Amino acid sequence: MRINPTTSDPEVSIREQKNLGRIAQIIGPILDVAFLPGKMPNIYNALVVKGRDTLGQEINVTCEVQQLLGNNRVRAVAMRPVDTRTTSPIHKSVPAFIQLDTKLSIFETGIKVVDLLAPYRRGGKIGLLGGAGVGKTVLIMELINNIAKAHGGVFVFGGVGERTREGNDLYMEMKESGVINEQNLAESKVALVYGQMNEPPGARMRVGLTALTMAEYFRYVNEQDVLLFIDNIFRFVQAGSEVSALLGRMPSAVGYQPTLSTKMGTLQERITSTKKGSITSIQAVYVPADDLTDPAPATTFAHLDATTVLSRGLAAKGIYPAVDPLDSTSTMLQPRIVGEEHYETAQQVKQTLQRYRELQDIIAILGLDELSEEDRLTVARARKIERFLSQPFFVAEVFTGSPGKYVGLAETIRGIKLILSGEFDSLPEQAFYLVGNIDEATAKATNLEMEKVKEIILSTNSGQIGVLPNHAPIATAVDIGILKIRLNNQWLTMALMGGFARIGNNEITILVNDAEKNSDIDPQEAQQTLE
Secondary structure, eight states, rough: OOOOOOSSSSOHHHHHTTTOEEEEEETTEEEEEEETTTTOOTOEEEEEOOOOOOTHEEEEEEEEEEEEEEEEEEEEEOOOOOOOOOOOOSSSOOOOGGGGGOOOOEEEOOHHHHHHHEEEEOOOOEEEEEOOSSSSSHHHHHHHHHHHHHHHEEEEEEEEEEOOOHHHHHHHHHHHHHHOOOSSSGGGEEEEEEEEEOHHHHHHHHHHHHHHHHHHHHHHHHHOEEEEEEEEEEHHHHHHHHHHHTTTTOOOOOOOOTTTHHHHHHHHHHOOBSSSSSEEEEEEEEEEEEEETTTHHHHHHOSSSSSEOHHHHHHHOOSSSSSSSSTEEEOOOSHHOOHHHHHHHHHHHHHHHHHHHHHHHHHHHOGGGGGGGGHHHHHHHHHHHHTTTTOOOOOTHHHHOOOOOOOHHHHHHHHHHHHHTTTTSSGGGGGGTTTSSHHHHHHHHHHHHHTTTEEEEEEEEEEEEOOOTTTTEEEEEEEEEEEEEETEEEEEEEEEEEEEEEEEEEEEEEEEEEHHHHGGOOOHHHHHOOO
16 A cells, blocks of 8 residues: 555545555554455555655555455554565464474573473473563573573574663674674574564564564574574563554453454464474563463463463572572473483472472471471571572673573582482582582582681670680670671671670571771761760
8 A cells, every 4th residue: 555645535546556545544553544445455464655744754654454344444553664685474374283393302491490390392382471570581681692502593582562772782792692793694693573662562563473484484494493582472462452452342351352362372373393493482471460360471371381480589589590490380391201310300309399488487487496307407408409599690790790600401400419318418508509510519618618707706785705606595785896707817897886696506696786897987987976
């Protein structure tokens, strides 16, 4: 459809010759277009609006037909044109059953908690579930980094309705890592398709299908294994809901479009493995208000082979990736697929963590001392496992200051089995936090042992007291004064403004009103405080 929008009534002969239509109504990104009898376009056909506006600026808008309204009118949603040498329709049928490849194999990611407890299927669909700010996009970027290094292959990234800044950051990081080579584009391994949150809903609704069509091109034409990343699949549903309302459809549950399941199915069923190649899809799923029963994430679940659930509670503890080991699931975690050793180890981890979760209420009310010896041991091992499943990311090195780690599945299983066997019961749980394999944890424990506090001197109502290892349990008020801490042969001095101290189980907890290192104290301010 090529018309000048400023022309109110094009000549009928020209309209018949070129199959032109006339814009009858515009509501936001929705256009109603009238055609001559017998010249009606089909649903999903592209219409092109070209001309100049009242200011003389060029108009070039691509629209997609969504509804046939009758009376020779159609309703279309506005998008944007794409300049390219090769074109392919984004609306296609799913591969025939006889073309599908039913072989099952694990896709190793190098992320401990994922590979152990919710392994990904090669050619499957994986969902990253979580609310705002728990690390979905960072996890996707780490997966891209790890898989590019370990497996190679081709990547297609579909940015559906997310922040422009995140898309720019991803592009710059891919340039730095060499995944994108601007000097020689033939060596680049990724295609990026963006329909950011500032775009009209039609563009956001179709960018997922556009990315999928590119992935299908690599699978069918180049016969390659493709990784398709979609961030965020919820925005695909959200854009469809906006368009549905503008098209005048009756909303369904929670205001979503009545065609939610159908639209989701048309996208998800095309993501599969064929005998020519596979498409493995990893999709970030925003969960509104952390409600997993919301129709948008709930509809997505039915299509997924594995779900990686990101927990706000773990993120609050500083455990990253904040993957919930109990809520995350995978259809691949079966003995006949992953092997007996992997399966048994994963089940023991889940049992230990589940028991720890059951005991948390008792611990909060009565404390650890009221637990049986067996339960105390379970809690200690569960906390070590929880921290061992954390991991420094390559893409987060600038934030954490720790080099990223890629940990193979065999190393992860070995480390977990050693923790469960009790071999590391004597090591502090801090040694397992943000490390790679178990050998790094033991090395970190050795360093922590060297930094262990040898003696503490603090001021109390009864004067200064010295606290050595294995001191008898006491609780005492702390006066304004000096706190001295001996680490090996070095003393650390701090000024305390009073508080309370509790000593027991070879630990000392000091709650103070204020504390400053000796080097940070301002003498004049200190004198004024004392006066």
